[in-house]
Amino acid sequence: MAEERRLDGNAIGGVMIELFGVEMTTVPGSCGNCGAHEQMAETDVYLDAPGIVVRCRHCQNVLIRIVRGNGRTWLDLSGLSSLELPL
Amino acid sequence: MTGALEETPRVRTLLLDAEGWPGHRPGQHLDVRLTAEDGYQAERSYSIASAPGEPLSITVERLEDGEVSPYLVDEAREGDGFEVRGPIGGYFVWEDDGRPVFLVGGGSGVVPLMAMIRSSPGSTPIRLLYSSRTLEDVIYREELDARAGHGLEVFHTLTREQPSGWTGYSRRIDNDLLREIAWPASDDPQVFVCGSTRFVDAAADGLVALGYDPLSIKTERFGATGG
Incomplete structure (x- = not known):
């Protein structure tokens, strides 16, 4: 059931540290569709899609897709309009 | 892994000695990665059960169709080693400010x-x-x-x-x-x-x-x- 598979951004904290090099669950991002501004922990996350899918909790827009395999990571951030990373 | 505590029939606490562990904050988790002989890897997140300063421990519930938890709950023994990444998380973390x-x-x-x-x-x-x-x-x-x-x-x-x-x-x-x-x-x-x-x-x-x-x-x- 899709509802029970819906997790949150805490579930990909480790993957995100690997990709971005910093703790990401508290990083605010803006949805490129509805403009909602939320910390990454407060997104809807599906780990068992083909890869990882991160959706906006407000409009369900796909914010991030992460696919790993063959020694590479394919990272699609096209659903985000911005991320505020700590310096 | 330095020890284990049986918490319930489905749940076990694993004591870990993680090389270079930098310490953690209450609420954080870590990722465990298991690698099979053929190179297949499975990675899952587990919450840290210990307080900062205590010996590091995670508590794991066995999920029947799981890839990692059955090993951690039923099979892993003292002295076994596996990859750990962490601590992870800054959002689900308690900082005591006196508020209830x-x-x-x-x-x-x-x-x-x-x-x-x-x-x-x-x-x-x-x-x-x-x-x-x-x-x-x-x-x-x-x-x-x-x-x-x-x-x-x-x-x-x-x-x-x-x-x-x-x-x-x-x-x-x-x-x-x-x-x-x-x-x-x-x-x-x-x-x-x-x-x-x-x-x-x-x-x-x-x-x-x-x-x-x-x-x-x-x-x-x-x-x-x-x-």
């Missing part, structure tokens, strides 16, 4: 909340509402009983089966139950809710209905399958 704390845990969702309880100096009032299926499924039962009273109040609800003479709650978390136990919203409590998606949504929605500021409610959801 309301912890809501479902099943093994109590684990990160236990790290918070274990790290509390006792001066900040903490209430734990802990939902389990049966008394046998209650993790850390004796330790919670022993800690209760020193700034900590523990409220159990058993949703599937209750022993005779049970005086705790006997139903899934609903708004009435939250109203009875939660601090009044006017006390400005910090709130941490951890459990399955359905559990967390019900608790968080109920607290918002009681007047809690959604921003004061920190939530962490874990999957019921695949671990």
Whole structure:
């Protein structure tokens, strides 16, 4: 059931540290569709899609897709309009 | 892995000695990665159960269709090694600022909340509402009983089966139950809710209905399958 598979951004904290090099669950991002501004922990996350899918909790827009395999990571951030990373 | 504690028939605490572990904050988790002989890797997240400064431990529930948890609960032995990444998380982390704390845990969702309880100096009032299926499924039962009273109040609800003479709650978390136990919203409590998606949504929605500021409610959801 899709509802029970819906997790949150805490579930990909480790993957995100690997990709971005910093703790990401508290990083605010803006949805490129509805403009909602939320910390990454407060997104809807599906780990068992083909890869990882991160959706906006407000409009369900796909914010991030992460696919790993063959020694590479394919990272699609096209659903985000911005991320505020700590310096 | 330096040791293990059987918590319930399905749940085990693993003591770890992680090389270069930088220390953690209560509420954080770590990732365990297992690699098969053919190179296949499986990675899962587990909440840290120990307080900062204590020997590092995680508490793991066996999920029947899981790839990692059956090994950690049933097979891993003292002296075994596996890859660990962490600590992870900055959102679901308790920083004691003296405000009262309301912890809501479902099943093994109590684990990160236990790290918070274990790290509390006792001066900040903490209430734990802990939902389990049966008394046998209650993790850390004796330790919670022993800690209760020193700034900590523990409220159990058993949703599937209750022993005779049970005086705790006997139903899934609903708004009435939250109203009875939660601090009044006017006390400005910090709130941490951890459990399955359905559990967390019900608790968080109920607290918002009681007047809690959604921003004061920190939530962490874990999957019921695949671990």
